[in-house]
Amino acid sequence: MIKIELCCGLNCLAHGGQELLDILENDEKYKKKCEIECVNCLDECGNTAEKSPVIKINNKIYRRITSDFLMDLLDRLISE
Amino acid sequence: MEKKDLNIFEKMRGIYTPVTEIRRKVLAAVARMVVEDQPPRYIEYIPYQIIDKNIPTYRESVFKERAIVRERIRLAFGMELKEFGAHGPIHDDDVINTITDLKVLKRPIVNVIKAGCERCPEDSYIVTNLCQGCIAHPCTSVCPKNAVSIQKGKSLIDQLKCIRCGRCAQVCPYNAIAYRERPCATACGVKAISSDEYGFADINYNLCVSCGMCIVSCPFGAIGEKSEIVQIISAIKNGKRVYAEIAPAFVNQFGPLASSAKIRSALKEIGFLDIKEVALGADKVILKEAKELVAILENDNKKNISKDEKQFIGTSCCTSWKMCADRHFPELAKNNISESFAPMVETARVIKEKDPDAIVVFIGPCIAKKEECFIPEVTALVDFVMTFEELVAVFQAFEIDPIEFEEEEPMQDASCIGRNFPVAGGVAQAIIKQTRALLPENKKDREIPHINADTLAKCLTMLKKLKSGKFNPKPLVVEGMACPFGCIGGPGSISSLNRAKNAVKKFAEKAKNALPSDYLKKK
Ligand code: SF4
Numbered sequence: 126m127i128k129i130e131l132c133c134g135l136n137c138l139a140h141g142g143q144e145l146l147d148i149l150e151n152d153e154k155y156k157k158k159c160e161i162e163c164v165n166c167l168d169e170c171g172n173t174a175e176k177s178p179v180i181k182i183n184n185k186i187y188r189r190i191t192s193d194f195l196m197d198l199l200d201r202l203i204s205e
Numbered sequence: 206m207e208k209k210d211l212n213i214f215e216k217m218r219g220i221y222t223p224v225t226e227i228r229r230k231v232l233a234a235v236a237r238m239v240v241e242d243q244p245p246r247y248i249e250y251i252p253y254q255i256i257d258k259n260i261p262t263y264r265e266s267v268f269k270e271r272a273i274v275r276e277r278i279r280l281a282f283g284m285e286l287k288e289f290g291a292h293g294p295i296h297d298d299d300v301i302n303t304i305t306d307l308k309v310l311k312r313p314i315v316n317v318i319k320a321g322c323e324r325c326p327e328d329s330y331i332v333t334n335l336c337q338g339c340i341a342h343p344c345t346s347v348c349p350k351n352a353v354s355i356q357k358g359k360s361l362i363d364q365l366k367c368i369r370c371g372r373c374a375q376v377c378p379y380n381a382i383a384y385r386e387r388p389c390a391t392a393c394g395v396k397a398i399s400s401d402e403y404g405f406a407d408i409n410y411n412l413c414v415s416c417g418m419c420i421v422s423c424p425f426g427a428i429g430e431k432s433e434i435v436q437i438i439s440a441i442k443n444g445k446r447v448y449a450e451i452a453p454a455f456v457n458q459f460g461p462l463a464s465s466a467k468i469r470s471a472l473k474e475i476g477f478l479d480i481k482e483v484a485l486g487a488d489k490v491i492l493k494e495a496k497e498l499v500a501i502l503e504n505d506n507k508k509n510i511s512k513d514e515k516q517f518i519g520t521s522c523c524t525s526w527k528m529c530a531d532r533h534f535p536e537l538a539k540n541n542i543s544e545s546f547a548p549m550v551e552t553a554r555v556i557k558e559k560d561p562d563a564i565v566v567f568i569g570p571c572i573a574k575k576e577e578c579f580i581p582e583v584t585a586l587v588d589f590v591m592t593f594e595e596l597v598a599v600f601q602a603f604e605i606d607p608i609e610f611e612e613e614e615p616m617q618d619a620s621c622i623g624r625n626f627p628v629a630g631g632v633a634q635a636i637i638k639q640t641r642a643l644l645p646e647n648k649k650d651r652e653i654p655h656i657n658a659d660t661l662a663k664c665l666t667m668l669k670k671l672k673s674g675k676f677n678p679k680p681l682v683v684e685g686m687a688c689p690f691g692c693i694g695g696p697g698s699i700s701s702l703n704r705a706k707n708a709v710k711k712f713a714e715k716a717k718n719a720l721p722s723d724y725l726k727k728k
Pocket residue numbers: 317321322323324325326387388389390405406422423424425426427428
C-alpha cells in the first residue's frame with residue numbers, strides 16, 4: 126500500500142490541491158493501491174502559492190506537485 | 206481509449222492553470238495589503254511580487270505581464286480599467302478612496318483587459334498542417350460555396366466565402382480541418398462578445414448579463430471581474446457590524462475537511478458578527494413560488510386562461526437568467542417569472558430586520574450577484590458581494606484556515622430542499638416538492654410537468670420553445686440557471702463539480718426540516 130497524505134489546507138487546496146484530490150478520488154487504480162488521507166496544513170507551504178500544493182507520499186514530502194508528476198510518480202511506485 | 210467531447214465549460218474546469226494561479230495570487234496580495242494596512246503606494250510593488258522573474262514566464266515580456274497584473278489589481282480594488290494605451294501607475298488613481306467601507310463598485314462588472322487579449326480570431330474552419338495535399342481532396346468537392354481550393358499542394362479555405370457549414374472538416378480522411386472557436390465568445394450564451402476595430406474582444410453591455418463564463422473560459426486570462434474585497438476588509442477593520450450570508454453552494458468549496466461549523470468559526474474570527482445560510486432565503490422563495498403554483502393549479506379547471514395570467518412558475522433565483530429572460534422574452538418573463546427576489550435578498554432581509562445597522566456580505570460562487578446589487582431594492586439590503594475564490598484570498602490575508610478550528614454544531618438555518626438549490630434541477634424540484642405538500646390530499650399525486658436548462662444558450666433555446674408552445678405537456682415549473690450544472694459551476698467556485706454536487710446533497714440530508722413549510726410560518 127502506498128501511503129498518501131494530501132494536504133487539504135486552504136492554501137494547498139486553492140493552489141492546485143483540488144486537482145490532485147480529483148485524480149486520487151476518481152481513479153480506481155489509485156483508490157485500490159493507495160491509502161489516501163486528507164490532512165490539515167502540513168506547514169510546508171508558508172501560506173503562499175509558490176510551494177503548494179503539498180503532498181506526503183510514503184512519508185516523503187513533495188512541494189508544488191503537479192497532477193502529471195503525481196500520476197507518473199504513483200504509477201512508478203505501483204509498478205515497483 | 207474513447208474520450209468524450211468536452212464543451213467549453215468542461216474543458217478547463219477543475220484544472221489548476223497558471224491563469225487561475227495569477228488570479229488568486231493577485232486577490233491574495235491585494236487582500237493582504239489592506240489587512241496589513243500598507244500605504245497606498247504599496248500597490249505599485251504588487252506586480253513585482255507576482256511577476257518576480259527577470260525573464261518572461263507567460264507572455265513575450267515581463268513588462269507586459271506586469272502591465273496586465275496591474276489591470277487585475279485595479280479590478281481587485283473595484284476600480285475602472287485604464288483605457289487601452291493609457292497605462293500608468295495605479296497609484297495615480299484614487300487608491301486611497303477605494304480603501305473605504307463604502308461601496309465603490311460601478312458597472313460594468315465584467316471587463317476585458319485589452320492588454321491581455323490575444324485577439325483570437327472569430328469562429329472559423331482552418332486547415333491544419335495535417336493536410337497531406339491528397340489527390341482526392343474531397344474538401345473542395347463538398348464545399349457549397351466553392352471556398353476551398355488547393356494552393357501550393359495544400360488545401361486553403363477562403364474565409365470570406367466560407368459559411369462555416371463544416372462539410373470539409375467532416376469529409377477529410379486525415380481530420381486535417383479544424384473548427385477553431387473563440388473561447389470567450391463560445392462561452393457567452395447571450396452573444397455579447399464581438400471584436401473592436403483592432404480585433405480585441407469587446408463586450409456589448411446591452412447584452413451582457415454578468416454571468417462571468419467568459420472570465421473562466423479565456424485561456425489567456427484576459428477577462429476579469431471587479432471585486433469588493435478591499436471594501437469588505439475595510440468595513441470589518443473599521444468596526445462596522447458586518448454579517449455574512451453564504452450561498453448553499455459553499456459546501457466543500459474550502460476542502461473536504463472544512464465543515465460548515467468550521468467555516469462559520471473562521472468567518473467569525475475574521476470579524477463577521479454572524480453567518481446565515483442563504484438557503485434560508487431560498488426556503489422563503491420556495492414557499493412563495495409554491496403558493497403561486499398552487500394558485501395556478503387551482504385555476505386549472507378554468508378553460509381559457511387569459512394571456513396576462515400566470516401560466517407557469519419561472520424561477521427567479523438566478524440573476525443572469527432573469528435578466529436574460531427579461532431582455533429577450535419580455536412578455537413571457539413579465540407574466541411568469543416570479544417577482545420574488547432571489548434567496549440572497551431574502552436572507553439579507555432577515556439579517557437587516559434583526560440589526561438595522563448590519564452590513565451584509567453575500568458570499569457565493571456568483572458574479573452576477575454583484576450586478577444584482579445595482580437594483581435599488583437590493584442595494585438597500587445587500588451591501589457587498591464576494592465569491593468563494595475571493596474569500597480564500599481574504600482568509601489567506603488574515604492567515605486563517607477554517608480547518609484549524611474546533612468542530613462545533615453545524616449550521617442549521619434551512620430546509621433540505623432549500624439546500625439543494627445550487628445543483629441544476631434543484632430549484633424546480635424544490636418548488637414541486639413544496640407544492641405537493643401544500644396541495645389538498647386528493648390532488649397530491651397530480652402530475653406537475655417541469656423543465657430546466659443550465660447555461661444561457663440552453664436557457665434561451667428553452668424560452669424560445671416555450672414561447673412557441675413546443676413543449677407537451679405544458680410545463681408548469683421552468684427553471685433557468687446561467688452557469689453550467691447550476692451554481693456549483695459558478696465562476697467564483699473552487700471545488701470540482703462532482704465533489705461539490707455530492708457534498709451539497711449530503712449537507713442537504715442533514716437539514717432538520719425537509720420542507721420550508723415545516724418551520725416557516727404560513728402567512
Ligand atoms: S478568448 Fe481571451 S484572448 Fe481570446 S479573444 Fe477572447 S478575451 Fe481575447
